[in-house]
Amino acid sequence: xxxxxxxxxxxxxxxxxxxxxxxxxxxxxxxxxxxxxxxxxxxxxxxxxxxxxxxxxxxxxxxxxxxxxxxxxxxxxxxxxxxxxxxxxxxxxxxxxxxxxxxxxxxxxxxxxxxxxxxxxxxxxxxxxxxxxxxxxxxxxxxxxxxxxxxxxxxxxxxxxxxxxxxxxxxxxxxxxxxxxxxxxxxxxxxxxxxxxxxxxxxxxxxxxxxxxxxxxxxxxxxxxxxxxxxxxxxxxxxxxxxxxxxxxxxxxxxxxxxxxxxxxxxxxxxxxxxxxxxxxxxxxxxxxxxxxxxxxxxxxxxxxxxxxxxxxxxxxxxxxxxxxxxxxxxxxxxxxxxxxxx
Amino acid sequence: xxxxxxxxxxxxxxxxxxxxxxxxxxxxxxxxxxxxxxxxxxxxxxxxxxxxxxxxxxxxxxxxxxxxxxxxxxxxxxxxxxxxxxxxxxxxxxxxxxxxxxxxxxxxxxxxxxxxxxxxxxxxxxxxxxxxxxxxxxxxxxxxxxxxxxxxxxxxxxxxxxxxxxxxxxxxxxxxxxxxxxxxxxxxxxxxxxxxxxxxxxxxxxxxxxxxxxxxxxxxxxxxxxxxxxxxxxxxxxxxxxxxxxxxxxxxxxxxxxxxxxxxxxxxxxxxxxxxxxxxxxxxxxxxxxxxxxxxxxxxxxxxxxxxxxxxxxxxxxxxxxxxxxxxxxxxxxxxxxxxxxx
DNA sequence: CCCGCTCCTGAATGCGTTTTCAGTAAGCGC
DNA sequence: GCGCTTACTGAAAACGCATTCAGGAGCGGG
Numbered sequence: 001x002x003x004x005x006x007x008x009x010x011x012x013x014x015x016x017x018x019x020x021x022x023x024x025x026x027x028x029x030x031x032x033x034x035x036x037x038x039x040x041x042x043x044x045x046x047x048x049x050x051x052x053x054x055x056x057x058x059x060x061x062x063x064x065x066x067x068x069x070x071x072x073x074x075x076x077x078x079x080x081x082x083x084x085x086x087x088x089x090x091x092x093x094x095x096x097x098x099x100x101x102x103x104x105x106x107x108x109x110x111x112x113x114x115x116x117x118x119x120x121x122x123x124x125x126x127x128x129x130x131x132x133x134x135x136x137x138x139x140x141x142x143x144x145x146x147x148x149x150x151x152x153x154x155x156x157x158x159x160x161x162x163x164x165x166x167x168x169x170x171x172x173x174x175x176x177x178x179x180x181x182x183x184x185x186x187x188x189x190x191x192x193x194x195x196x197x198x199x200x201x202x203x204x205x206x207x208x209x210x211x212x213x214x215x216x217x218x219x220x221x222x223x224x225x226x227x228x229x230x231x232x233x234x235x236x237x238x239x240x241x242x243x244x245x246x247x248x249x250x251x252x253x254x255x256x257x258x259x260x261x262x263x264x265x266x267x268x269x270x271x272x273x274x275x276x277x278x279x280x281x282x283x284x285x286x287x288x289x290x291x292x293x294x295x296x297x298x299x300x301x302x303x304x305x306x307x308x309x310x311x312x313x314x315x316x317x318x319x320x321x322x323x324x325x326x327x328x329x330x331x332x333x334x335x336x337x338x339x340x341x342x343x
Numbered sequence: 344x345x346x347x348x349x350x351x352x353x354x355x356x357x358x359x360x361x362x363x364x365x366x367x368x369x370x371x372x373x374x375x376x377x378x379x380x381x382x383x384x385x386x387x388x389x390x391x392x393x394x395x396x397x398x399x400x401x402x403x404x405x406x407x408x409x410x411x412x413x414x415x416x417x418x419x420x421x422x423x424x425x426x427x428x429x430x431x432x433x434x435x436x437x438x439x440x441x442x443x444x445x446x447x448x449x450x451x452x453x454x455x456x457x458x459x460x461x462x463x464x465x466x467x468x469x470x471x472x473x474x475x476x477x478x479x480x481x482x483x484x485x486x487x488x489x490x491x492x493x494x495x496x497x498x499x500x501x502x503x504x505x506x507x508x509x510x511x512x513x514x515x516x517x518x519x520x521x522x523x524x525x526x527x528x529x530x531x532x533x534x535x536x537x538x539x540x541x542x543x544x545x546x547x548x549x550x551x552x553x554x555x556x557x558x559x560x561x562x563x564x565x566x567x568x569x570x571x572x573x574x575x576x577x578x579x580x581x582x583x584x585x586x587x588x589x590x591x592x593x594x595x596x597x598x599x600x601x602x603x604x605x606x607x608x609x610x611x612x613x614x615x616x617x618x619x620x621x622x623x624x625x626x627x628x629x630x631x632x633x634x635x636x637x638x639x640x641x642x643x644x645x646x647x648x649x650x651x652x653x654x655x656x657x658x659x660x661x662x663x664x665x666x667x668x669x670x671x672x673x674x675x676x677x678x679x680x681x682x683x684x685x686x
Numbered sequence: 687c688c689c690g691c692t693c694c695t696g697a698a699t700g701c702g703t704t705t706t707c708a709g710t711a712a713g714c715g716c
Numbered sequence: 717g718c719g720c721t722t723a724c725t726g727a728a729a730a731c732g733c734a735t736t737c738a739g740g741a742g743c744g745g746g
Contacts, residue, residue, distance in 0.1 A: 006462075006492050008702055019726040024704060033724070048488040053460040054397040054406070055702030058731045063397075065440065065461065074426040076419065076631075083417040086443040090450065095457050097408065098441040100429040107433065114438050117396040118408065119349075145391035149349050232634070261634050268636075288419075291575070291604050293611075293636030351732055362696040367734060376694070398732035401701045 007047045015043035027051065057119060065095040066314065067115035069108060071127040073100040075230075076258065076286040077303065081126055081156065084307025092315060103229075105135035112142045122152040122314035126307075128201035129161035136161040154314040156306055160200045165324045167310040171201055171283075174299040174330035175208030175255075178281055181297075181332045182251050183216050186341030187279065191224040191249035193238045193259045199230075205255045205283060224249060228259065235262025243270050250278060250341055257282040257289050257298055260337075264292065275339035285333060294336035301330045350392045358386035370394065400462060408438040409657060410458035412451060414470040416443040418573075419601060419629040420646065424469055424499065427650025435658060446572075448478040455485045465495040465657035469650075471544035472504035479504040497657040499649055503543045508667045510653040514544055514626075517642040517673035518551030518598075521624055524640075524675045525594050526559050529684030530622065534567040534592040536581045536602045542573075548598045548626060567592060571602065578605025586613050593621060593684055600625035600632050600641055603680075607635065618682035628676060637679035644673045 013023035016039040026032045026040035043049075057063035068085060070078045082098075089096050097120060099111040115123050123146065130136050140162065143153055153164040157171075182190070192209065195202045210220045226241050228234035235254055239262060242252070254260035260282035267274055274280050274294055282289060285300035309326050318324055356366035359382040369375045369383035386392075400406035411428060413421045425441075432439045440463060442454040451468075458466050466489065473479050483505065486496055496507040500514075525533070535552065538545040553563045569584050571577035578597055582605060585595070597603035603625035610617055617623050617637055625632060628643035652669050661667055 006702090007488075009704095010702075020703080021705080021726060021728095022724085025725090028704085031724075036725090050456065050459045050488075052401070052462060052702050053457075054400040054462060055731090056460075056704075057397040058395070058401055058701090058733090059703040059705080060731065061704065072426075073429050074422050074630075076422070079417050079419070079422045083415075083443075086416050086441075087445070090443070090445070093457075095440050095442060095454075095461065097438050098429075099438060100426075100433070102430070102433070111438075113393065114396075114436075116393045117399075118438065119395060119397060145350075145393075232630070261631070265634055287417075287575070288604070288631050291608055291635070349732090352734095353732075363733080364696055364698095364735080365694085368695090371734085374694075379695090395732050398701090399734075401703090402732075402734040403701065404734065 006052065007049045009049070009051065011047055012040060012043045012049050015047060016040045062121065063119065064093060065097055065118065065120055066122040066124065066311075067097045067099070067111075067118065067120040068124045068126065069099045069101060069111050069115070071101055071103050071230075073098070076288060077256070077284055078126060080286055080303035081307040081310075084304035084309075085124065085126075085311045086307075087304075088308050088311040088315070094315075105130070105139075109135070109138055109142055112139065112146070116142070116146050116151070120151070122154065124310055124314055125153070125155040125158060125162070126310070127157060128199045129155075129158040130198045131160060131200055131203060133198060152314050152318075154310045156310050157201050159325060163323060165313045165318060167306050167313065167326045167328060169301050169306065170327055170329040171204035172208035174283065174301070174332075175205040175253075176212035177330070177332045178253065178283070178299050179209045179212035179216075181334060182253070182279070182281060182338065183213070183218070185251075185279070185338055187249075187251040188218055188341075189249045189251070190218070190220055191242050191247060191252045192220065192226070193235055193242075193252060193254040193256075193263055194225050194227045195230045195234070195255050195259070197227060202255055209253055230256055230258065232258055232262040232265075235259030236266045237262070239263040239266035240269075243267070243272075247278065251338065252278055252280050254280065254282045257284040257286045257296060260289070260296055260298070261292065264296075274337050279338040281338055283330070285330075290335065292337075297335045297338040298333055299330040300333045302328055349395065350390045352392070352394065354390055355383060355387045355392050358390060359383045405464065406462065407436060408440055408461065408463055409465040409467065409654075410440045410442070410454075410461065410463040411467045411469065412442045412444060412454050412458070414444055414446050414573075416441070419631060420599070420627055421469060423629055423646035424650040424653075427647035427652075428467065428469075428654045429650075430647075431651050431654040431658070437658075448473070448482075452478070452481055452485050455482065455489070459485070459489050459494070463494070465497065467653055467657055468496070468498040468501060468505070469653070470500060471542045472498075472501040473541045474503060474543055474546060476541060495657050495661075497653045499653050500544050502668060506666060508656045508661060510649050510656065510669045510671060512644050512649065513670055513672040514547035515551035517626065517644070517675075518548040518596075519555035520673075520675045521596065521626070521642050522552045522555035522559075524677060525596070525622070525624060525681065526556070526561070528594075528622070528681055530592075530594040531561055531684075532592045532594070533561070533563055534569070534585050534590060534595045535563065536578055536585075536595060536597040536599075536606055537568050537570045538573040538577070538598050538602070540570060545598055552596055573599055573601065575601055575605040575608075578602030579609045580605070582606040582609035583612075586610070586615075590621065594681065595621055595623050597623065597625045600627040600629045600639060603632070603639055603641070604635065607639075617680050622681040624681055626673075628673075633678065635680075640678045640681040641676055642673040643676045645671055 228238035282298040289296035571581035625641040632639035
């Protein structure tokens with residue numbers, strides 16, 4: 001009763017009593033006598049035939065499975081971006097091979113290699129890269145032959161480290177705008193919850209924030225910048241460190257919403273209220289932050305659009321002479337987590 | 344300067360001056376004279392050779408890309424489960440083809456078909472199915488030839504609709520336990536924020552909750568059960584409906600944490616406090632709910648483990664005579680969103 | 687010193703499609 | 717009715733790799 005492991009085109013051709021070539025053409029909508037086409041289609045349906053994508057890819061038909069590599073599928077930031085990626089993929093009948101590195105650079109490179117083996121026509125890298133470390137070199141070495149082989153690569157937030165088409169949130173400008181907004185609320189003493197300093201995203205957000213403060217004559221003491229991983233617990237830990245050491249600031253800027261969520265928890269555990277005792281601001285505007293109490297002031301990035309754009313970048317030919325860079329700006333959204341000083 | 348589109352095994356063999364067969368064996372770690380093996384490996388490295396996964400799959404080597412279909416990549420519930428799936432996939436050198444149906448049953452079936460074409464050795468379906476509708480019939484029809492062809496299917500929360508290996512949260516028992524916990528707090532008048540009633544998950548959670556109340560002599564008026572999509576906005580809308588129509592209950596049970604988040608927002612917008620004016624309970628224990636204000640009382644499911652188990656199910660041969668069902672129980676976690684009545 | 691066995695190697699085959707190429711039947715104009 | 721073009725069809729090659737099969741070299745035992 002066990003049917004053949006797989007129904008092949010040959011089975012369909014035989015059932016329809018035509019040649020392989022004709023069956024193939026009928027199934028692919030090329031010109032075939034209606035009479036024969038119907039017979040082939042009927043046979044295919046009857047046998048529940050599904051073309052073998054591998055054979056098809058081998059034989060030269062373009063294949064429709066792109067690769068996406070992210071740091072952590074679990075992260076709300078990525079989830080939001082992935083939403084955009086998936087919508088565009090779905091609209092183009094593409095399948096997405098998704099890999100989560102869980103922030104292990106070694107795995108990231110291994111995944112590129114696997115995606116290369118799959119002959120994915122495009123690879124998307126989502127999440128910020130390291131600035132100038134051996135990992136980025138290795139990544140470039142891995143990507144080079146892929147690009148040479150006609151593969152397309154598009155990235156989010158890795159403009160510095162990788163010279164490929166990219167979607168780039170205006171991290172620097174966004175952080176600067178946030179600095180201005182906070183200064184306007186009267187804040188003068190700041191603390192920053194920073195992510196790993198080697199990440200380009202951190203460099204830009206931190207730099208933009210600090211420079212804007214400096215322009216207003218406010219200096220950010222390096223001791224008030226605490227570093228932690230880009231996670232909720234990273235934010236919790238960083239905020240706790242700050243509190244233990246004696247927090248002097250009236251306002252805390254977390255370079256990431258997810259870290260801000262951790263900061264909220266740490267502050268609550270220390271009996272401090274937001275924004276009563278200290279104002280908190282984040283960056284990204286992941287969906288959940290508007291449902292926090294208080295809703296988080298943040299730099300709103302068009303997360304879903306970022307995903308859509310990076311996928312579109314990977315899907316369209318680059319006709320320009322240079323790599324394409326799409327800069328998407330963020331917008332400061334003031335919510336209840338930040339208050340006027342003295343108010 | 345444009346290198347060959349792709350370096351093939353033949354190129355490597357030629358460069359190493361050995362036969363194709365030897366090159367293949369050397370690369371796959373089969374017995375080959377060390378001298379030759381080194382030459383092949385060196386040539387491969389030098390040419391940046393990457394085996395073509397399609398050719399490999401065609402030639403009969405098992406291929407390592409499994410398929411996962413979910414309702415919405417954007418949903419925190421799925422993100423948490425996906426975390427587990429991805430960990431196990433990573434540990435087994437598997438690539439995951441991920442498809443998000445965005446709750447369109449038609450797309451779900453289309454994706455199964457695509458995954459079938461990709462000859463994925465396993466397909467995972469994550470998220471609850473419909474009870475007994477034409478979609479599930481169509482799904483079964485699509486899955487049948489796949490299973491017959493040796494494909495493996497494992498699902499989460501679809502035990503009724505699909506007769507395949509499954510991981511099954513104890514929805515009914517969990518909801519019953521929650522009912523008991525809430526009764527114990529003194530609540531007698533309840534409202535429920537329900538998802539689409541055709542979903543097995545809803546049937547079980549709602550049923551478990553209602554039956555347990557009934558057992559305690561408390562009846563749940565159908566008018567107090569409001570239905571909405573399994574989303575934050577669905578919860579917001581359902582809660583708002585309830586409030587507009589005049590909320591009589593002291594406690595609201597949302598069949599999903601995500602819906603509870605919407606309920607929080609609706610309550611806040613109506614100037615009601617949780618749990619002062621009304622207690623709220625959820626289901627799932629997605630990570631964010633412990634950072635809500637107040638932290639949400641919920642039925643904690645081992646989300647990541649669910650993902651790990653379903654992947655393991657799909658990866659291991661079913662040696663038993665019947666389909667395997669892994670029941671994972673949830674545990675009521677009382678947090679600050681529920682209060683004693685009259686306290 | 688020869689036979690037989692073991693261990694490797696290389697040539698050839700097959701996997702399921704697409705696509706080229708050649709061939710055949712039909713259709714058209716004269 | 718004949719020659720030419722057009723429109724399909726079928727046979728066969730190619731895609732890149734794993735693997736089977738047969739042959740050859742090396743080795744030990746008799």
